[in-house]
Amino acid sequence: MDLVLGASGHVSGTVARRLLEQGRAVTVVVHCPEQAAEWSARGASVAVLDVHDTPALTAAFCKARRAFLLNPPASPSLDVDHEERRTVHSILRAVQGASLEKIVVQSTCGAQDNPHCGDLGSLYAFEQGARETGVPLCIVRAAYFMSNWFGALSTAQQSGVFSSLLPKDFKAPMVAPQDVGELAARLLVAPVEETGVYNIEGPEPYTPEDVATALGAVLGRHVTVDEIPRPEWPEFYRRNGFCPEAARSYATMTGIFVDGRYDRPSTPLRGATDLQTCLRHQASISSR
Numbered sequence: 365m366d367l368v369l370g371a372s373g374h375v376s377g378t379v380a381r382r383l384l385e386q387g388r389a390v391t392v393v394v395h396c397p398e399q400a401a402e403w404s405a406r407g408a409s410v411a412v413l414d415v416h417d418t419p420a421l422t423a424a425f426c427k428a429r430r431a432f433l434l435n436p437p438a439s440p441s442l443d444v445d446h447e448e449r450r451t452v453h454s455i456l457r458a459v460q461g462a463s464l465e466k467i468v469v470q471s472t473c474g475a476q477d478n479p480h481c482g483d484l485g486s487l488y489a490f491e492q493g494a495r496e497t498g499v500p501l502c503i504v505r506a507a508y509f510m511s512n513w514f515g516a517l518s519t520a521q522q523s524g525v526f527s528s529l530l531p532k533d534f535k536a537p538m539v540a541p542q543d544v545g546e547l548a549a550r551l552l553v554a555p556v557e558e559t560g561v562y563n564i565e566g567p568e569p570y571t572p573e574d575v576a577t578a579l580g581a582v583l584g585r586h587v588t589v590d591e592i593p594r595p596e597w598p599e600f601y602r603r604n605g606f607c608p609e610a611a612r613s614y615a616t617m618t619g620i621f622v623d624g625r626y627d628r629p630s631t632p633l634r635g636a637t638d639l640q641t642c643l644r645h646q647a648s649i650s651s652r
């Protein structure tokens with residue numbers, strides 16, 4: 365039995381679908397009971413639980429041999445650094461309470477030992493803790509998700525403008541979360557001996573200007589970028605529902621990314637999905 369955490373999400377949804385397509389027995393962990401029927405209809409067993417509930421998570425892991433582990437992004441209305449380490453801790457305790465033969469951990473490019481830099485820090489803690497469990501481990505370090513621009517689809521459709529904290533001409537490695545899920549599914553079914561860190565980016569890097577062009581093509585209208593100057597980043601996050609601690613942490617993470625203060629992989633794997641295809645796919649889902 366394979367277990368997939370967070371199956372309603374972008375990456376995990378792909379992981380679960382690929383495993384089911386291969387005829388594997390899959391348990392999906394979902395957060396909301398309303399999501400259960402959809403996965404049952406696809407042939408999955410469903411565990412409805414909150415990742416904070418370590419005993420329930422442990423019980424689910426005990427029925428599985430392999431697991432795809434995703435640390436859910438915390439609500440930005442809370443101190444994300446604290447909250448995301450709480451869920452990391454719960455997931456890892458559940459792994460320790462089970463006898464899994466292999467785990468695949470969703471992490472990020474730029475993961476680093478820093479208590480206040482968004483998920484760069486919490487996913488570093490996830491990676492380290494996962495290593496300490498001793499369970500054979502693959503780590504997927506993904507570039508900036510193209511799905512970070514999904515919210516821009518509706519704002520750009522309404523106003524022709526979207527906001528970007530990344531400078532307009534900043535070329536950033538990005539990847540479609542579906543491609544990350546494809547990789548994670550492949551690693552989960554691969555032999556137990558196939559372990560290690562796998563970096564993944566998309567076919568090419570993109571600037572926010574490229575995002576505007578892609579959004580324009582998908583939406584059929586002219587789209588421009590409103591670049592948020594660096595001194596205004598914390599206030600921008602605050603206006604968008606972040607508490608002060610989360611705003612500071614995300615602003616720090618954004619600075620690390622823009623300044624390139626992390627080890628950029630020299631030979632990443634490359635997902636096939638380009639930005640426009642990823643945005644077009646999302647727009648078609650949203651219009652259903």
Ligand SMILES: NC(=O)c1ccc[n+]([C@@H]2O[C@H](COP(=O)([O-])OP(=O)(O)OC[C@H]3O[C@@H](n4cnc5c(N)ncnc54)[C@H](OP(=O)(O)O)[C@@H]3O)[C@@H](O)[C@H]2O)c1
Nearest residue numbers: 370371372373374375395414415435436471472483508509
């Ligand atoms: N954004 C990026 O650029 C980037 C880059 C690299 C790595 N990452 C990492 O990738 C992961 C996010 O992947 P994603 O975008 O695929 O995630 P996502 O679409 O936001 O999905 C998160 C999943 O977690 C579930 N979830 C949320 N809170 C939960 C809880 N308390 N208990 C159980 N399940 C819960 C959600 O269920 P509901 O929908 O029911 O809430 C959802 O299925 C994070 O660990 C993030 O740090 C992100």
